[in-house]
Amino acid sequence: MRIGALKDSYGADQALFDTAVQRLWLALGAVALLAFPFAANDYWLYLACLVGIHIVSTTGLNILTGYTGLVSLGQAAFMGVGAYVVALAETKLGTPFLLNLLAAGLVTAMVGMVVGVPSLRVKGLYLAIATIAASFILHFVFQNWTTVTGGTRGLSIPPAQLFGLELARPFALYWVITPLTCIMVLAAANLFRTRIGRAFIAIRDRDISAEVLGIPLLRYKLMSFGLSSFYAGVAGGLWAYFFRVVTPESFPFVYSIFFLAAVIVGGMGTILGGILGAVFMTLVPEALKLVVGLLSPWMPNAVALLSPVRTIVFGALIIGFLILEPHGLAEIWRRIRRFFHLWPFKT
Amino acid sequence: MPKARGFDGEENEDEDRVGRPQVAAMTSTGDAALSVSGLTLNFGGLRALSDVGFDVAEGSITAIIGPNGAGKTSLFNCISGFYRPQAGAIRFEGRDISRLHPPERARLGLARTFQNIALFRGMTVLDNIKLGRHVHMRTNLLDGLIYWGRAQREEIEVRAEIEERVIDFLEINHIRNHPVASLAYGLRKRVELARALAMRPKILMLDEPVAGMNREETEDMARFILDVKEEWGVTILMVEHDMGLVMDISDHVVVLNFGQVIARGAPAEVTADEQVIRAYLGAGDIGQLKARIAGTEAA
Ligand SMILES: Nc1ncnc2c1ncn2[C@@H]1O[C@H](COP(=O)(O)OP(=O)(O)OP(=O)(O)O)[C@@H](O)[C@H]1O
Ligand SMILES: [Mg+2]
Numbered sequence: 063m064r065i066g067a068l069k070d071s072y073g074a075d076q077a078l079f080d081t082a083v084q085r086l087w088l089a090l091g092a093v094a095l096l097a098f099p100f101a102a103n104d105y106w107l108y109l110a111c112l113v114g115i116h117i118v119s120t121t122g123l124n125i126l127t128g129y130t131g132l133v134s135l136g137q138a139a140f141m142g143v144g145a146y147v148v149a150l151a152e153t154k155l156g157t158p159f160l161l162n163l164l165a166a167g168l169v170t171a172m173v174g175m176v177v178g179v180p181s182l183r184v185k186g187l188y189l190a191i192a193t194i195a196a197s198f199i200l201h202f203v204f205q206n207w208t209t210v211t212g213g214t215r216g217l218s219i220p221p222a223q224l225f226g227l228e229l230a231r232p233f234a235l236y237w238v239i240t241p242l243t244c245i246m247v248l249a250a251a252n253l254f255r256t257r258i259g260r261a262f263i264a265i266r267d268r269d270i271s272a273e274v275l276g277i278p279l280l281r282y283k284l285m286s287f288g289l290s291s292f293y294a295g296v297a298g299g300l301w302a303y304f305f306r307v308v309t310p311e312s313f314p315f316v317y318s319i320f321f322l323a324a325v326i327v328g329g330m331g332t333i334l335g336g337i338l339g340a341v342f343m344t345l346v347p348e349a350l351k352l353v354v355g356l357l358s359p360w361m362p363n364a365v366a367l368l369s370p371v372r373t374i375v376f377g378a379l380i381i382g383f384l385i386l387e388p389h390g391l392a393e394i395w396r397r398i399r400r401f402f403h404l405w406p407f408k409t
Numbered sequence: 410m411p412k413a414r415g416f417d418g419e420e421n422e423d424e425d426r427v428g429r430p431q432v433a434a435m436t437s438t439g440d441a442a443l444s445v446s447g448l449t450l451n452f453g454g455l456r457a458l459s460d461v462g463f464d465v466a467e468g469s470i471t472a473i474i475g476p477n478g479a480g481k482t483s484l485f486n487c488i489s490g491f492y493r494p495q496a497g498a499i500r501f502e503g504r505d506i507s508r509l510h511p512p513e514r515a516r517l518g519l520a521r522t523f524q525n526i527a528l529f530r531g532m533t534v535l536d537n538i539k540l541g542r543h544v545h546m547r548t549n550l551l552d553g554l555i556y557w558g559r560a561q562r563e564e565i566e567v568r569a570e571i572e573e574r575v576i577d578f579l580e581i582n583h584i585r586n587h588p589v590a591s592l593a594y595g596l597r598k599r600v601e602l603a604r605a606l607a608m609r610p611k612i613l614m615l616d617e618p619v620a621g622m623n624r625e626e627t628e629d630m631a632r633f634i635l636d637v638k639e640e641w642g643v644t645i646l647m648v649e650h651d652m653g654l655v656m657d658i659s660d661h662v663v664v665l666n667f668g669q670v671i672a673r674g675a676p677a678e679v680t681a682d683e684q685v686i687r688a689y690l691g692a693g694d695i696g697q698l699k700a701r702i703a704g705t706e707a708a
Contacts, residue, residue, distance in 0.1 A: 071565075072565045072568040072569055072572070073561070073565050075568075076561075076564060076565070076568065249554040249555070249556075250554075252553060252554055252555065252556035252560070253550075253553045253554050253556075255556060255560075255564065256548045256552070256553035256556065256560045256563075256564060257539070257540075257542075257543050257546045257548050257553070257563075258548065258549070258550055258553040259553060260532070260536055260539060260540050260543070261540070261543060263529060263531055263532060263536075264529050264532075264540055266531070267529035267530055267531050267532070268527050268528075268529055268530075270491065270527060271523065271527035271528070271529070272540075273490075273491075273510075273511040273512050273515070274489055274511055274515055274520070274521055274527075275512075275515055275540050275541060275543050275544070275604070275608065276512045276513075276515035276516050276543055276544035276608070277512055277540075277543060278510070278512045279512075285550060289550065331531065
């Protein structure tokens with residue numbers, strides 16, 4: 063059991079990881095991340111990379127939807143922009159890997175801000191519809207601007223190069239995707255300790271009183287759109303290096319719903335929620351596939367029979383978690399923590 | 410609005426006798442912190458404010474009173490920039506701010522609280538108050554993402570300042586880390602005042618600061634408002650129904666009825682005014698008014 067920690071300065075009181083126990087967990091997590099590639103096979107490394115990419119994109123959407131209260135269904139299309147930027151930069155310009163990712167983020171941020179312009183006037187479902195419209199326009203562009211995007215055949219991308227090493231296998235990419243994911247999640251967590259992050263939350267909670275405090279709504283809403291799209295762009299860029307081929311169908315509309323679901327299931331407006339949501343949405347279908355695979359020795363046609371059931375179970379799990387805890391997995395995690403915090407004196 | 414239409418006749422009568430000449434006499438003086446003139450606001454067919462004008466002297470407490478639906482909150486919304494009046498001017502330290510958006514007015518030093526408390530429910534008391542410092546902080550997006558360095562330094566500075574100047578002053582140390590949604594009504598009002606004070610405003614507008622408070626909470630709030638005026642030198646404009654509080658702490662009272670100024674002056678003058686008594690009679694508040702005045706005199 064732990065008791066309240068005594069803070070002796072404002073700086074310590076405002077630290078992200080403020081107790082020794084939290085730091086210990088953090089260190090253990092880091093060790094686990096470092097050891098993982100040596101213990102895991104290619105399949106697990108593939109999943110780990112995908113989870114990392116999804117965490118980046120979900121965290122971005124969480125900034126916009128969870129923290130600023132602007133519902134967007136354009137995250138996949140924004141990832142598409144980032145992926146195409148990387149594909150073009152890599153094939154046409156041959157610029158370095160990290161620079162291409164940065165460019166993917168910046169270009170996508172610009173596109174995101176344009177898409178965000180209606181957010182001053184429309185909210186909620188109406189804004190969601192506006193972002194859907196934007197993603198269909200982007201899809202149309204991917205498909206029809208053949209000279210640049212390669213049309214329906216898309217573009218293929220050579221493996222990423224970093225310090226003369228070729229990052230082709232998941233093992234190599236893991237060492238790039240994991241630190242980038244950590245940095246971007248940490249940056250988002252940082253932001254919500256400062257005036258900018260607080261302004262986003264203020265707009266979500268009560269935009270009228272945000273204005274009275276001197277927060278210009280349009281500027282901050284666009285900033286949130288831009289930042290969220292920056293995350294999507296970088297995620298899309300990593301996606302492009304990971305799968306090495308980008309077509310208009312790489313980023314279908316359901317992929318946007320996937321990210322929105324991840325934000326909601328994980329917990330809107332919490333950094334941990336974005337992480338847990340992305341992990342849940344990526345790994346649960348894989349876990350269900352695994353279960354079906356394990357059943358096949360006993361049921362010869364399990365794969366054929368159970369595949370549709372798998373989707374239903376996945377859907378039911380999402381609904382189940384939402385009913386169990388509307389504030390998402392992050393809240394469930396917090397409750398577990400509180401339990402151990404006070405254990406064994408209070409249960 | 411049937412209520413408004415029912416009183417149409419009386420409203421015109423008032424205007425003939427009092428409205429016009431008074432407005433003419435109210436041209437702004439040099440040392441007014443805030444001056445409102447000729448303000449007219451319509452909602453479709455409903456005239457919420459008509460030709461409202463008054464000055465708020467620098468460093469004073471000016472109270473706006475009037476029956477329910479008189480247009481007090483609408484007037485506040487015009488001053489903070491949420492409603493665009495059809496006519497009239499609002500001057501802040503002599504400068505016409507009628508065209509500025511609410512955030513720009515805030516940046517000039519205009520702070521306010523709301524009649525039905527507008528705190529950010531998803532945040533702690535401390536974060537709510539920190540938002541009051543928003544316009545005075547410099548951290549940009551990139552600083553914020555990096556945090557260590559400039560942003561952290563500023564956060565710590567702001568935290569220290571808020572702790573010393575606002576949290577200690579309003580005696581809310583014990584709740585600083587509570588989510589605002591968990592607080593009792595009276596404390597929420599106090600936190601909203603804290604957030605407004607964190608802005609270090611020149612003019613503070615309070616919309617019914619003690620509504621729904623018990624006696625003790627009301628007395629605390631009265632003390633805070635007086636201290637803000639005296640120690641911080643902030644000019645205060647407040648809407649309040651509690652006549653006891655108005656009589657006790659305000660320097661100047663403006664009475665609004667059906668969107669018109671029907672009386673202005675020192676508290677004692679105003680409450681003796683025939684017009685004012687009739688206005689409250691019309692709204693069925695006379696018993697309340699008399700009881701409160703009597704209450705103040707007894708105290
Ligand atoms: N946004 C609006 N749209 C239409 N009518 C409005 C609006 N805001 C206020 N009104 C009307 O304007 C009139 C004045 O309302 P206001 O809220 O300013 O009164 P008030 O003096 O603050 O009353 P109270 O003492 O009850 O707070 C009322 O008749 C009200 O119905
Ligand atoms: Mg009101």
